[in-house]
Amino acid sequence: MSGLLTVEGGVPLNGEITVRGAKNFVSKAMVASLLGEAASELANVPVIRDVDVVADLLRLHGVNVEHDRAAGVLRLDPSNVESAHVADIDAYAGSSRIPILFCGPLLHRLGEAFIPDLGGCRIGDRPIDYHLDILRQFGAVVEKKVQGIHIHAPNGLQGTKIELPYPSVGATEQTLLTAVRARGLTELRNAATEPEIMDLIAVLQKMGAIISVDTDRTIRIEGVEHLGGYRHTSLADRIEAGSWASAALATRGNVFVRGATQPEMTTFLNTFRKVGGAFDVQDDGIRFWHPGGDLHSIVLETDVHPGFMTDWQQPLVVALTQAKGLSIVHETVYENRFGFTDALRGMGATIQIYRECLGGLQCRFGQRNFNHSAVISGPTPLQAADIEVPDLRGGFSHLIAALAADGTSRVRGIDIINRGYESFMDKLEALGARVTLAQ
Template identity: 70%
Template sequence: MNAPLTDDLLTVHGGTPLQGEIRVRGAKNLVSKAMVAALLGDAPSRLFDVPRIRDVEVVRDLLELHGVRVYDDGDALLLDPANVERAGVEEINVHAGSSRIPILFCGPLLHRLGQAIIPDLGGCHIGPRPIDFHLQALREFGAMVEKTDEGLLLTAPHGLRGTKLELPFPSVGATEQVLLTAVMADGVTELRNAAVEPEIIDLICLLQKMGAIISVHTDRVIEIEGVDRLSGYAHRPIPDRIEVASWAAAALSTGGDVTVHGARQVDMMTFLNIFRSVGGAYTVDDTPGGGIRFWHPGGDLKATALETGVHPGFMTDWQQPLVVALTQASGLSIVHETVYEQRLGYTSALNQMGATIQVYRNCLGGTPCRFGRRNFIHSAVIAGPSKLNGADLRIPDLRAGFSHLIAALAAEGISRVHGVKLIHRGYEDFLAKLTALGAHVEL
């Protein structure tokens, strides 16, 4: 794994187009869940192409606290769950504030140990993302939830059984919870209004390799037939489509030319359409070791209107880096965020740098939205092009942080970016990649 960053301040000398080649590895939003899934197996699992990021380190620590042997053989991460055991609450709490992954340990630990503990949960501050549905789903499976001074204690005195569930919103985390719990529950589980993101489908493929029986039907319906045992897996995760889009937006924002090896067109189709519509160019190389080349072909970028949404819509994690590019587009661009209610706070830093972005509580789009009458700022209008200037920036969360970094790279002058350790949560070797692309940065 990477050594942790020893400094939290990055000095960025902006105004240089990013040019060169980098590589992305397995998706952050799949790899951490794949590691948790290894708890369910009665044999070791082997996970390839694991990115060296902080979230992986957190999940590894949590697994090792529960008796899982985890080691890197240089080619893959090996996970041996032969001696799963209970972990101390204080030990769990040391890591829990860094990630929301502990909630997904519940189903596997209930199957393996008959109990699980949920401490305080961390993650990025982009909305409450409550665990209420997770708990309700676990209760539907037969779990009992008890509040204690140390957190929430879950037990399953009569085991876990299949059930019928319908999500109020196609939540990725809730869908993962149901999958990881249902695969060894007694009977059949039917989940309606499920998330069907590529990372969810990849998790289903992984669980199927372990011996699970899972059917994905039309209209967001997933059916899981519980089995008595699961084996280990050998799995290569899909590439990280969020990181791919982030580097693509960086190339467009800086007037650069970046080839992202490992990127796959099938995961990026919605993003690629928007990227092209605003004036970006790309080519796809489907040969082994290939990827996607993204570049600014010259001329003016074009304003656009977009709405985030669950897959196959425009991914919420794509909008922040792309908005930086939209500050350089001619005209008025409109962004309607429909997934997280607090995801536009990063725009104030862009305005500080010279962008012209107005945010609104209204739904500036045609998609029915949960936030429209709840007083959340979730729409933005970006007027461009705007000249960006260097500034002192403080990173509030992972994705906003990379957007601030892109803005600093595109701006004229020097920016001081505080809190860059947060970027290490989801972007492997980002400093080395920036250097490889010709960026002038100093840690």
């Protein structure tokens, strides 16, 4: 999908859409299938670009991948795993950050791995140093070359003790995918415990792994020699659910998000209610709507789970431009996540960005010249504009702003949104949005 999206704003979103499996889990569960000696089956899989990229990378390594897109089911058979050609892998350079997570499984299966230049959204540094350091601690040898990074394990991988300086989701995933078949015990301290991490642990346990999680963010993994396949249904995408909820609030609409679940969204739901939004949790989803009247300004800080998720922040900021008073948002997870507000200011929003930590948390970005706090003054009517999508979550936020604005906006670069939002054009039309895509 590419081209120019024309959006006629000022129309409340009303209706029903469905969210399927979490983008931030499904791709990792696909990689986990490499560790098994039998086929795996994953259900509730969304049709998004990131899934296609990982499927292609798995095929390059000899995995037989069958994707029933209508049913949302992936079948993954790693019986014939083999080394892929560097040129083939390099074709995916810049399209995803997932290849770094192939390293542990490939080291176990083949004794070596290769990583091309990594892509992903440009929302901060997100270095792969955590990953490489972790692999070295397991006994891997890392060689940086012109085309990318070559990793091998001449003596196999050995369990180790790791303490992360920050509870990084990616570093935790790397440790899990590497430790489950390493010799001996691995202890990971200051681990991420997001719902997607816990679902990955559930998958690995189904395959035969032995993993325990303590309340102090310590994960212990007892390495095993063999793993089998798994059958698993992905948890719902709480990011997408929160995005549509924010869209309903910003446009004064009423949207039923089928598939959304309460346990993973508790923190979001509390914040949504504080802002003035209304919701109704049902057995098969959650309804979100604007109940009328003024929205309320709030003070919000993003944080690792169980805090307010950083990926919920950008869509909600659009709704906060319509709240009465001053809202303060302190971003503590990524240092460069307020770039999307430039377009909002161009549409009439009053948003000021600061280097200081505006909130109760003194985060790791304080005194480092990162613009990581925002003050939003509202309500301010948004006016239509020409918008260039900067990244996945910021792009969807710009789309929400265009839907809420007076007039007709033109949004370029919407193919980025296709990376993480399944059939978002169909969903917009199902909710009554007046949008036209020009190829």
